[in-house]
Amino acid sequence: MSEEMLRLHELNVWYRTYGEGLGRRRRRQVLFDVSMEMRKGEILGLAGESGCGKSTLARTIMGTHRLYEGERFCADPHPQMVFQDPFSSLNPAKTIGWLLEEPLRVDPTRDYTPQERHDRAREMMAQIGLTESLMDRRPAELSGGQRQRVCIGAALMCAPGLLVADEPVSALDVTIQAQILELLKTLHQEMNLSILFISHDLRVIYNFCDRVLILQEGRIVEAGPCGQVYRDPQAEYTKKLLVASGIRT
Numbered sequence: 001m002s003e004e005m006l007r008l009h010e011l012n013v014w015y016r017t018y019g020e021g022l023g024r025r026r027r028r029q030v031l032f033d034v035s036m037e038m039r040k041g042e043i044l045g046l047a048g049e050s051g052c053g054k055s056t057l058a059r060t061i062m063g064t065h066r067l068y069e070g071e072r073f074c075a076d077p078h079p080q081m082v083f084q085d086p087f088s089s090l091n092p093a094k095t096i097g098w099l100l101e102e103p104l105r106v107d108p109t110r111d112y113t114p115q116e117r118h119d120r121a122r123e124m125m126a127q128i129g130l131t132e133s134l135m136d137r138r139p140a141e142l143s144g145g146q147r148q149r150v151c152i153g154a155a156l157m158c159a160p161g162l163l164v165a166d167e168p169v170s171a172l173d174v175t176i177q178a179q180i181l182e183l184l185k186t187l188h189q190e191m192n193l194s195i196l197f198i199s200h201d202l203r204v205i206y207n208f209c210d211r212v213l214i215l216q217e218g219r220i221v222e223a224g225p226c227g228q229v230y231r232d233p234q235a236e237y238t239k240k241l242l243v244a245s246g247i248r249t
C-alpha cells in the first residue's frame, strides 16, 4: 500500500461547447484544480451529486478525455474501466467466451495462441463466479448481475493495475449489488488491484472503500479515510450528502 498508482495535480478539465456565439470561448470547464493521489492496492471512493464531474474525472484518468491542463500521472499504462450499464458495454452479437478473449486479441504487450486465450477465458469465468457453460451464450441470455461479472472479467483479462469502476452496481438490485461488490473485493485481493470506485451512494462507498473523495460542482471539497469523513465531515456539502443518504441526521 505504499507505491503510487495515480497522481493528479491541479487538474482542470473542459468540454468543447458549440453554438455559444462567435467570440465566446468555446469550452466549458467542468473540473477545477483537482489534486488527488492513489496508492497501489488502494480502494478509493469518489462521490458527489449527478453532474458534478465524476465520470469526466474517470475519463480523464483513463486518458480518453484529453481536454485538460495540469499534471496527470498513472503508473498503469493500460488502466481498465467498468461502467454502470453492463448491457450497452457488451457487443450483443458475440458470445461471452469471445468477449472475454477479446482483450487478449488486441493486447499490445504480447501475443496469445487461441488455446492460451481460451484457457485464460475459462480461468476468468471461474474467477468471476460463472459456470463455463455460459461461455457459449450471448449477453442477452444472461442476467444483469451475470453481465456485470462479464464486464468485470473482460476488464481484468490483461491484469491491469488500476480499475476505474463508474457506478458499477447502480443499475442492479440490492442483493445483486452486494454480490458484485463481494466479487470486486475478492478480485482486489487476488489481483492486487487499485480500484477507483465511483458511486453516488455513500453507504456503498463506506462499505467498500478505504478512502473517499467528495466532489462538488467540479471541485474536491473533502478527502480522507471513510471512517473519519463519515464521523467528522468538514465540508457542509459532505454533511448534506450524509444526511441525504440517511447516514447522518
Ligand SMILES: Nc1ncnc2c1ncn2[C@@H]1O[C@H](COP(=O)(O)OP(=O)(O)OP(=O)(O)O)[C@@H](O)[C@H]1O
Residues within 6 Å of the ligand: 015, 016, 030, 048, 049, 050, 051, 052, 053, 054, 055, 056, 057, 200
Ligand atoms: N461529452 C460531454 N460534452 C459536454 N459536456 C459534458 C459531456 N459529458 C458530460 N458533460 C457535462 O459535464 C458535467 C459533468 O458530467 P459528468 O458526466 O462527469 O457528471 P457525473 O458526476 O458523472 O454525473 P452522474 O452522477 O449523473 O453520472 C455535466 O454538467 C455534464 O452535463
Ligand SMILES: [Mg+2]
Residues within 6 Å of the ligand: 054, 055, 056, 166
Ligand atoms: Mg457519471
